[in-house]
Amino acid sequence: MVAVDKYLRKLLYEQDCVIIPDFGGLLTHQVQAQYNSRQGTFTPSQKRVAFNEVLKFDDGLLTYFISENERMAREEAQGYVKQYTEGLRNQLQQQGVAEVNGIGAFRTNSEGKLVFEPTLSQNFNSEWYGFQDVKAMELKQPASEPELNAEEIRADDQEAVETSPIMRPLGWVRWAAAAAVVGLAFYVSAFYAPTVSDSTLSSLNPFYSLIDYVQPMVEKGVPGSELANAQVPAVESVSNPSASPVETPKEEVPTLLAVAYVPATPAAKAPEVHSEANLAKSKRYQLVAGSFNKVDNAEDLLVELKRQGYPEAHILESRGLIKVSAAGFDTQKSAYAELKQLEKVAGKGVWVYEKKKKK
Incomplete structure (x- = not known):
């Protein structure tokens, strides 16, 4: 039934x-x-x-x-x-x-x-x-604090507090010293004022001194035309015949050896390795051993299937329950042929799942 x-x-x-x-x-x-x-x-x-x-x-x-x-x-x-x-x-x-x-x-x-x-x-x-x-928890109200009775205080009821200025002792010694300094300065400026005299005038006549200084130079010197025609004797270059030229030492350049260029042989590309589980996922017919709501239960069954000799076991990506597939097959007939053998490990809940073709 x-x-x-x-x-x-x-x-x-x-x-x-x-x-x-x-x-x-x-x-x-x-x-x-x-x-x-x-x-x-x-x-x-x-x-x-x-x-x-x-x-x-x-x-x-x-x-x-x-x-x-x-x-x-x-x-x-x-x-x-x-x-x-x-x-x-x-x-x-x-x-x-x-x-x-x-x-x-x-x-x-x-x-x-x-x-x-x-x-x-x-x-x-x-x-x-x-x-x-989920049971809702009732929030306990905090204990109410006692109210403070505030009384209004008027300006007429406030006691007037008289503030007396703080009297500080004056330093009469400082005042006396300051008055003495002011009086001394007034005395010096009144009796020792400078008088206006010829000693304050400068005796230097710049125009008169410049004429006396330049004129003798013009009389004793050479006229302007002669100075223009005057030839400057050429300076003979002094050569030292006995001095021999200094030989500059030559630097030895190291000989470079030619190296033949050998092209590197490209390494052989390693063949791509596809795991058995990835190959099984691409199959159209999947042999489902169980469906779960939690990932932990699905992973436990996945480990058990691989331990029992199903290396192609994998988790199917689908909506709803989490399905654990023991193997994948190209035809429905081959999937049902393996179903009875899987029931010995996973029980009677094994069934064949056909993946929908992508449009």
Whole structure:
């Protein structure tokens, strides 16, 4: 017997709408974080589930997902889905309620229409998975400080305080010394003033002295024309015949040896090494050993797979749950051939994942 409700929960983590053929569609919607004033708690953001009875057409998503994970034909998976739908209707007729484990419960109202009550404890948002309600802490008000009664003081009530100037003793000795200096200066300026006389006049006549000094030089000197025609005797260069020229020592230039140029041989380019995990990631069909919400759990399974003889094991980059792939294959047939061998290590939850082609 296939547990259809288990695959319904898995699809609600990744899809926004999952249709139960001939029954209705389960829709997910985002609910922001909110505060419950009655309980005094903060509820984190959640992904809640709603139900639409009109969406009954089979889009094939649930049937395909079951056939891929249970490794059965599409017609056989479709039969299990139809059997599950009939079971829900029988529960509604006999018990008046049909419950889907982990998702919610269905009931019929007075008009005969289905009414869905979701399980509020279940959060289908993988990003907020595991968050619990937080109890709000009440802030205690600080103790009030006693008020101080301030009294107004008027200007008339203030006592006038008389400030008496501080009397400092004068230094009469300093005053007496200053008066003596002033009197002495006045006495010297009155009796020793200089008198105007010829001694203050200069006896130097610059024009008279210049004529007496220049005229004798003109009479004894040579006239201007003779000075112009006067020839300056040439100065003979004195040479020393006995002096021999000094030989400058020659510097020896070192001989440069020619070196043949040998072109360097380029080093051989090392071949690019691709790890087995990178090659496995490029394969279209991936053999998924498990899906997790936390990276730590996925890494633990990755280490265990490599220890059990799966060196190509790697973590798939995809939305939703974190998938751990044991190996990659080019064909779907080769992936299913290895599936039974992997179940001995990872259990019955192994399934084949087909990577979508990039458009």
